Amino acid sequence: MTKAVLKTRELSVKFGGVTAVNKVTIEAHENELVGLIGPNGAGKTTLFNLLTGVYKPTSGEVVIDDGDQLVNINQLPPYKRAQLGIARTFQNIRLFKSRTVVENVLIAMTAKNRPYVVQAMLRTPSFYKKEAQNREKALSLLEIFGMTNVADELANNLPYGQQRRLEIVRALATTPKILFLDEPAAGMNPQETQALTELIKQIQVQFKITIVLIEHDMNLVMAVSERLYVLEYGKVLATGTPKEIQNNPAVIKAYLGEEG
Amino acid sequence: MDKAHIKYTLSWATLTLMIIILIFVMTMFGIIGPYGMTTIVLIGINLIAAVGLNLVIGMSGQFSLGHAGFMAIGAYATALIVTSVPTIFGFIISLFVGAILSGIVALIVGIPTLRLRGDYLAIATLGVSEIIRILIMNFKITRGPAGIFAIPAFVNWQVVFGLGVLSIIIVVNLVRSPTGRAIIAVRDNEIAAESLGINTTKYKVIAFVLGAILAAIAGGLRASFIQSVSPQDFTFMQSITILIIVVLGGIGSISGTVLTAVALGILDVVLQNFGSLRMVVYAVVLIIVMLFRPQGLLGRSEFSLKKMLFDSGGDHDKGRSKDA
Amino acid sequence: MIIQQLINGMILGSVYALLALGYTMVYGIIKLINFAHGDIYMLGAYFGYFFLRVLHLNFFIALIFSMAICAVLGMLIEFIAYRPLRHSPRIAVLISALGVSFLLENGMSYLFGSDKRSFPQAIKTIQYHFGSLQISNIQIIIITTAIILMILLNIIVKKTKMGRAMRAVSADEEAAILMGINVNRTISFTFAIGSALAAAGGMLIGLYYNNIDPLMGMTPGIKAFVAAVLGGIGIIPGAALGGWLIGILETMTQAVGLSNYKDAVVYAILIIILLLKPTGILGKNKREKV
Numbered sequence: 001m002t003k004a005v006l007k008t009r010e011l012s013v014k015f016g017g018v019t020a021v022n023k024v025t026i027e028a029h030e031n032e033l034v035g036l037i038g039p040n041g042a043g044k045t046t047l048f049n050l051l052t053g054v055y056k057p058t059s060g061e062v063v064i065d066d067g068d069q070l071v072n073i074n075q076l077p078p079y080k081r082a083q084l085g086i087a088r089t090f091q092n093i094r095l096f097k098s099r100t101v102v103e104n105v106l107i108a109m110t111a112k113n114r115p116y117v118v119q120a121m122l123r124t125p126s127f128y129k130k131e132a133q134n135r136e137k138a139l140s141l142l143e144i145f146g147m148t149n150v151a152d153e154l155a156n157n158l159p160y161g162q163q164r165r166l167e168i169v170r171a172l173a174t175t176p177k178i179l180f181l182d183e184p185a186a187g188m189n190p191q192e193t194q195a196l197t198e199l200i201k202q203i204q205v206q207f208k209i210t211i212v213l214i215e216h217d218m219n220l221v222m223a224v225s226e227r228l229y230v231l232e233y234g235k236v237l238a239t240g241t242p243k244e245i246q247n248n249p250a251v252i253k254a255y256l257g258e259e260g
Numbered sequence: 261m262d263k264a265h266i267k268y269t270l271s272w273a274t275l276t277l278m279i280i281i282l283i284f285v286m287t288m289f290g291i292i293g294p295y296g297m298t299t300i301v302l303i304g305i306n307l308i309a310a311v312g313l314n315l316v317i318g319m320s321g322q323f324s325l326g327h328a329g330f331m332a333i334g335a336y337a338t339a340l341i342v343t344s345v346p347t348i349f350g351f352i353i354s355l356f357v358g359a360i361l362s363g364i365v366a367l368i369v370g371i372p373t374l375r376l377r378g379d380y381l382a383i384a385t386l387g388v389s390e391i392i393r394i395l396i397m398n399f400k401i402t403r404g405p406a407g408i409f410a411i412p413a414f415v416n417w418q419v420v421f422g423l424g425v426l427s428i429i430i431v432v433n434l435v436r437s438p439t440g441r442a443i444i445a446v447r448d449n450e451i452a453a454e455s456l457g458i459n460t461t462k463y464k465v466i467a468f469v470l471g472a473i474l475a476a477i478a479g480g481l482r483a484s485f486i487q488s489v490s491p492q493d494f495t496f497m498q499s500i501t502i503l504i505i506v507v508l509g510g511i512g513s514i515s516g517t518v519l520t521a522v523a524l525g526i527l528d529v530v531l532q533n534f535g536s537l538r539m540v541v542y543a544v545v546l547i548i549v550m551l552f553r554p555q556g557l558l559g560r561s562e563f564s565l566k567k568m569l570f571d572s573g574g575d576h577d578k579g580r581s582k583d584a
Numbered sequence: 585m586i587i588q589q590l591i592n593g594m595i596l597g598s599v600y601a602l603l604a605l606g607y608t609m610v611y612g613i614i615k616l617i618n619f620a621h622g623d624i625y626m627l628g629a630y631f632g633y634f635f636l637r638v639l640h641l642n643f644f645i646a647l648i649f650s651m652a653i654c655a656v657l658g659m660l661i662e663f664i665a666y667r668p669l670r671h672s673p674r675i676a677v678l679i680s681a682l683g684v685s686f687l688l689e690n691g692m693s694y695l696f697g698s699d700k701r702s703f704p705q706a707i708k709t710i711q712y713h714f715g716s717l718q719i720s721n722i723q724i725i726i727i728t729t730a731i732i733l734m735i736l737l738n739i740i741v742k743k744t745k746m747g748r749a750m751r752a753v754s755a756d757e758e759a760a761i762l763m764g765i766n767v768n769r770t771i772s773f774t775f776a777i778g779s780a781l782a783a784a785g786g787m788l789i790g791l792y793y794n795n796i797d798p799l800m801g802m803t804p805g806i807k808a809f810v811a812a813v814l815g816g817i818g819i820i821p822g823a824a825l826g827g828w829l830i831g832i833l834e835t836m837t838q839a840v841g842l843s844n845y846k847d848a849v850v851y852a853i854l855i856i857i858l859l860l861k862p863t864g865i866l867g868k869n870k871r872e873k874v
Contacts, residue, residue: 373858375862387810390848394848398844536694544687547684
């Protein structure tokens, strides 16, 4: 088995009296595609928010593999975690709506690039050169996802499916090691979901990154995941390959059962 | 720099030059008298302050009501330095000192308060501005409520025009750079920006500090032009005056700010004819403009020479004004 | 000595509280910092002046009339200057409110002059002494009137249908519409109540300080807004608490000889409280759903 790039140890968070995530210990390996499923309110998105730093845990810890050493990222704010290679998309789309598609991607590249404020102020030739290079990079990323034709459209004017796709491209533009996808198929029609399934597989192969996926669409999640965690009431109920999960009696009772 | 960029830059430069020549010619033929000159200078000073505030409110989306405080810092820096070193050199130094001081205060204030959202930030910045004013009113060195008189004059319209153009260039160049993109990203969606590795506080502070620096320069110019400063010049109403320019022009539109600063300056001249009804008419105009153009003159879009001169139709920027 | 200052602070604070209640209710329902609110307080004082000086009415009758007229004016202002902008950017409404504020201040200056005028002494001042403590009948009237009005407000908000509608629209406008609540009428009602309270504040302060002028609403307006934010904007008990706190804070700073810095102290404490608790003393932290 390849090495783990992300681990949590007994991660918990309480809001008021409610324990939304309760002693969750999970791990994701290099270039692995991990699915995270569970009924509504099981704490999946809360877990994502703990991993990406939007919430701070009440107890437990989050550790990532940064090169050769393990780094405890418990206290890091989201932007520092992103700089360490954690990227995500959101359940409710969060694009920079007043910006164009290519600008959305360029913004995602800001943190990794050295700023060139002085050149920008003076509009030196090197400023234009760097801008052109960055735009080229952004466009080539968009090209992989077939979005160059809409590069100069406002993000707000894209159709829904394209907006979701752009969020993924934007996350990838931060050159992450781990990509968290929060219900990427939500609101998509079957054709769009099919295309998304291919896309996720393609990303895993082409970018060689770890992907953690929350998804309610069982066809999608079973098709792409190598390993699944099932969450219920903030706890890990089971883990295993899609086949194991599908045959796990506890899971069937708790989760698949209710779907019929 | 490719050909297109040279072309646009040259056309803006030409427009600027034409305005300069126009003012010169009009002064020569006596169309612009001393009163007109005062109006032009005051328009320029408001413009510099408003461009700075638009960076804070429009670009970074932080609602600040404290611009007057930063103008006061610049004004008093100039007043104090120029009265003891009454040379052009002293004046230039005083603008730098005011700008740096104002920037430092903005940095100290901004780091903790820019976490606050919306109206809470507005009231906190208002508070900071009032605290600055009250300190000025009570310090010996700033000569209390009476203020400082007989400040040597080093400001003419050329100086203000030059600095006005410079501040527009600085802000526009910043906005259209990676830094500016990050600032706008934080405005559009703070949580998303942070998830992409953008240090949101840092970019809010950059905009806030630059805004404060421009306010201080405007304040310094004003002090030397009017030749007196007093704490009464920098009340909450001064912040509001600048805010109105920004909102009427269109929040986030620098060209809107420029056009509105000029329009309001001219309106002020026209309103002189109304005597004591002046402010009443101004208030009515303000309400009516807002009722009929709530997104401001230009919304979020920019006046573009490129579109006017070089494009034939195909106006894909139109969508931008809608959501402003 | 401290108790004396506390009492004086409570008196001033009662007036801030009356003003802050209007700010907070309006903010709660349409998220607008109503910059014209302080000017309604000024108008209230001017109507009071008219009823007392010209019509020689009893103070309390004049108070009720003045409150009623300002309630109507408040609704009118909302109808003309704010309602058309209900779905515009919030800052547009804010500027419109500033326009209304300028209009009222300068309109009154134009019509009645910008000089201070002395407010009729409708009630003869009597000083009472309790040991070293001193309190006047005017002060007692101010604080009792303020408390009675707050109790009335509480009853209206908690017990009447209109009050429930107000709370519903504050909590969730769209849901309120779906429940068949007439949002426009509810907002009008909120402005009426808020303006009436401001008018009462204006008349009480006229009686207390003996003079009024067209710009008298500016500073108390800002202070009352600060009070509303301090208590937690949109929260009615918060506004009362904030008003009293600021009143007491101001008198206390004056008492320790820092009267030149009293506003600075108020703002400094406001900023510190906001940094410790960004939504004000009684405010609830709302998390943005991610």
